Amino acid sequence: MNQSLKQQLHRMFDFTFAALFLVTFVGVYYWYRRPKNFPPGPRGIPFLGVIPLFGKWPERQCNEWKKKYGPVFSMRVLGREEWIVLNDFESINQCLVKQSNKFSGRPFFEALQTLIHGKGLSFLDYGPLWKSQRKFGQKIIRGIGLERKGVDSCVNDEVPFLLESLRATDGKAFDILGILPKSSCNVLCSVFMGKRYEYDDDTLCTLVRLFSDVFHSSFDNFSLQLFIFAPKLMYIYPFSQSYKKLKKLFEDYAEILNRVIAEHEETFDKEHPRDFIDAFLKNMKEGSDKNFHIEQLHMYIRDIFEGGIETTTNTLNWSLICLLHYPEIQTKLREEIREIVGQSGSVKMSHKDDMPYTNAFIEENLRFLTSAPLGFQHKTNQDAEINGYIIPKGTTVTPNIWAVQNDPKYFDEPEKFKPERFIDEKGNFIKSEHVIPFSVGARRCMGEHLARMEVFIFLVSMIQRFEILPDPESKIPVLNDGINGPTFVPYSYKLIFQEI
Numbered sequence: 001m002n003q004s005l006k007q008q009l010h011r012m013f014d015f016t017f018a019a020l021f022l023v024t025f026v027g028v029y030y031w032y033r034r035p036k037n038f039p040p041g042p043r044g045i046p047f048l049g050v051i052p053l054f055g056k057w058p059e060r061q062c063n064e065w066k067k068k069y070g071p072v073f074s075m076r077v078l079g080r081e082e083w084i085v086l087n088d089f090e091s092i093n094q095c096l097v098k099q100s101n102k103f104s105g106r107p108f109f110e111a112l113q114t115l116i117h118g119k120g121l122s123f124l125d126y127g128p129l130w131k132s133q134r135k136f137g138q139k140i141i142r143g144i145g146l147e148r149k150g151v152d153s154c155v156n157d158e159v160p161f162l163l164e165s166l167r168a169t170d171g172k173a174f175d176i177l178g179i180l181p182k183s184s185c186n187v188l189c190s191v192f193m194g195k196r197y198e199y200d201d202d203t204l205c206t207l208v209r210l211f212s213d214v215f216h217s218s219f220d221n222f223s224l225q226l227f228i229f230a231p232k233l234m235y236i237y238p239f240s241q242s243y244k245k246l247k248k249l250f251e252d253y254a255e256i257l258n259r260v261i262a263e264h265e266e267t268f269d270k271e272h273p274r275d276f277i278d279a280f281l282k283n284m285k286e287g288s289d290k291n292f293h294i295e296q297l298h299m300y301i302r303d304i305f306e307g308g309i310e311t312t313t314n315t316l317n318w319s320l321i322c323l324l325h326y327p328e329i330q331t332k333l334r335e336e337i338r339e340i341v342g343q344s345g346s347v348k349m350s351h352k353d354d355m356p357y358t359n360a361f362i363e364e365n366l367r368f369l370t371s372a373p374l375g376f377q378h379k380t381n382q383d384a385e386i387n388g389y390i391i392p393k394g395t396t397v398t399p400n401i402w403a404v405q406n407d408p409k410y411f412d413e414p415e416k417f418k419p420e421r422f423i424d425e426k427g428n429f430i431k432s433e434h435v436i437p438f439s440v441g442a443r444r445c446m447g448e449h450l451a452r453m454e455v456f457i458f459l460v461s462m463i464q465r466f467e468i469l470p471d472p473e474s475k476i477p478v479l480n481d482g483i484n485g486p487t488f489v490p491y492s493y494k495l496i497f498q499e500i
């Protein structure tokens with residue numbers, strides 16, 4: 001090789017080396033750079049972020065990171081996107097309640113937005129549209145301006161049908177998911193559509209399938225969780241299959257709602273709105289608010305069903321599993337129920353204040369089996385400050401509800417199921433501000449009142465009339481394991497209802 005060629009190769013090598021060094025330096029700088037005064041936290045694996053580190057329990061992993069980084073930390077979810085996780089009650093309260101005007105936005109979830117087109121309620125960003133729609137929904141849930149029975153009657157009226165279906169199991173082992181979601185769905189149908197359905201009615205069965213089944217498939221539940229962190233996965237096999245399923249659910253739902261709306265139109269009387277749909281149509285026909293239109297009505301009711309069926313069913317289901325694990329608690333509950341309500345009397349919300357142990361059991365259930373462990377994601381709609389850190393506008397913020405409800409600072413031996421923790425020495429029920437399954441602040445669950453009513457009335461009615469027993473042929477699900485996604489759901493099992 002002559003001298004000049006050697007020199008040329010040398011120069012080329014030097015140049016390549018320098019370019020590589022520069023690219024690596026810029027890459028590392030870019031990778032480590034965070035906004036000024038931003039909370040510290042794990043960056044995870046380049047491009048993949050922390051997702052591969054989550055394992056099955058993202059909320060528990062976040063609780064571990066809290067020990068290293070403090071209650072407010074950031075984590076890189078994909079590429080360079082940073083999320084803020086709030087891991088104790090104080091920081092959640094500081095952000096979602098005290099600065100609710102800054103922390104009540106919603107991030108843009110591509111998988112869902114391709115289907116809901118910025119309509120509904122739960123995924124609306126903070127602003128005038130969300131405010132007016134939320135105000136409207138809250139009024140309806142309280143029964144204001146409607147010519148129909150109150151929400152509590154909608155729950156009470158469903159009880160005989162629930163009990164009848166349980167009776168029909170005739171002391172044989174069965175899957176409670178064949179019944180409970182139908183009861184929960186019917187309560188929502190009564191409040192929002194003004195009608196309930198028989199338990200074998202096709203419409204009811206389809207609605208339950210649409211809003212419940214996806215959470216009970218481990219893979220689909222996992223995919224939905226992944227789409228929140230990594231939306232592009234919805235286009236990639238096998239996750240694209242879950243997205244396709246979701247899309248089909250939307251189409252089936254639209255078909256049912258079109259039919260129900262058409263029935264309302266036929267008998268509509270603007271002077272006498274009977275339910276949510278009538279009240280919505282009235283606003284639509286008056287035309288003073290352009291945000292009341294058919295697509296919005298579809299997506300609003302969809303959000304209600306999505307928010308209300310699975311969560312309430314799940315809470316009741318975990319309660320029943322607790323009763324199987326702790327028969328002595330079941331006996332104690334039944335004693336209190338029979339003393340206050342009687343052996344066959346109808347359960348009323350007015351009984352609740354006289355039933356401290358039942359209240360304590362429900363509260364412990366809501367604490368111990370956090371339905372939505374990482375809550376629902378929020379977004380800052382202005383620059384904000386927390387614990388001396390700056391959170392820029394547009395940042396995704398998630399409350400770790402599981403971490404609060406399992407924090408030894410507030411709960412002695414949080415890993416144990418102990419309803420007594422909510423009873424004082426005089427035997428009174430003491431509610432804890434640290435039990436926050438419905439979240440807190442402006443965006444807290446809109447159905448909390450209805451859900452609490454349903455859980456109390458359904459549960460008490462079931463324990464009053466039936467002894468709830470394990471199926472000797474199947475295993476009772478353990479309390480600290482299940483399908484973990486946007487909601488924490490028990491594995492399928494069977495149980496026995498023995499009439500007493």
Ligand code: HEM
Pocket residue numbers: 121122123134303304305307308309311312315371372375376377437438439440442443444445446447448450451
């Ligand atoms: C035990 C049952 C329930 C639990 C544990 C639960 C939990 C939650 C949670 C954690 C949120 C997110 C709050 C936030 O963004 O910080 C939420 C929102 C919501 N829930 Fe529930 N929920 C339950 C029942 C219901 C019911 C029965 C309804 C139907 C009326 C409902 C309707 C909604 C709606 C519409 C939202 C969105 C509110 C908004 O974005 O403004 N939920 N729920």
